[in-house]
Amino acid sequence: MLRISTVTMVLASLTSAFVAVGCGGDTPTDTGIGVSSILFIKRQHTVAGQNGAVSVNVSGGNGQVLDYERFVPGGSLNLLSPARPDGQVINLTQDFPTADFNGVDVSFDAKQAVFSMKKDANDHYHLYTVQLSAVDGKYEVHQRTGGNQDDINPVYMPGGRIAFVTNQMYTAMGTRADEYEHGRVVTQLATISVEGGDAD
Secondary structure (H helix, E strand, C coil): EEEEEECCCCCCHHHHCCCCCCCCCCCCCCCCCCCEEEEEEEHHHECCCCCCCCCCCCCCCCCCCCCCCCCCCCCEEEEEEECCCEEEEEEEECCCCCCCCEEEEEECCCCCEEEEECCCCCCCCCEEEEECCEECCCEEECCCCCCCCCCCEEEECCCEEEEEEEEEEEEEEEEECCCCCCCCCCCCEEEEEEEEEEEE
């Protein structure tokens, strides 16, 4: 099958997968609008079959806010720098070619980003951080959550914390269940520390 990519971009002020990075100044990458780079997620949504039939799955993507079950490999987390049409697009997650993504946010100091990634069809969505400046041409990526649940839509919070949506079923306090339907897969908010991740 041939997969055709699309770029999902919405400004951070509209709370989606497109985030302006950095503040303005008299730097070589200054665009005149106070933004030096743009961070965005690319997700697969269009599939062309062998017979040429095209299938478009837009509603199965970030349009469904709490979508744990969608997985189409071939996405990436990218940085456009400088934030101009002639800027360079850098794939920050090139080591994960079969991944899918669900949510990204930039730290308050614009030095780090947090994102949700499912590495392959056998994985779950988990939170990762990436440094937004390269060391020896590589962007440092660290996994922050793990387990048999999905963690999506992360957001940096004051006090060195990250808030996110999870469908984790068990904690030290016991089983969580949906209040009305008593289902075992429930959606809830959780937090971790930026440095500690699941170790908190």
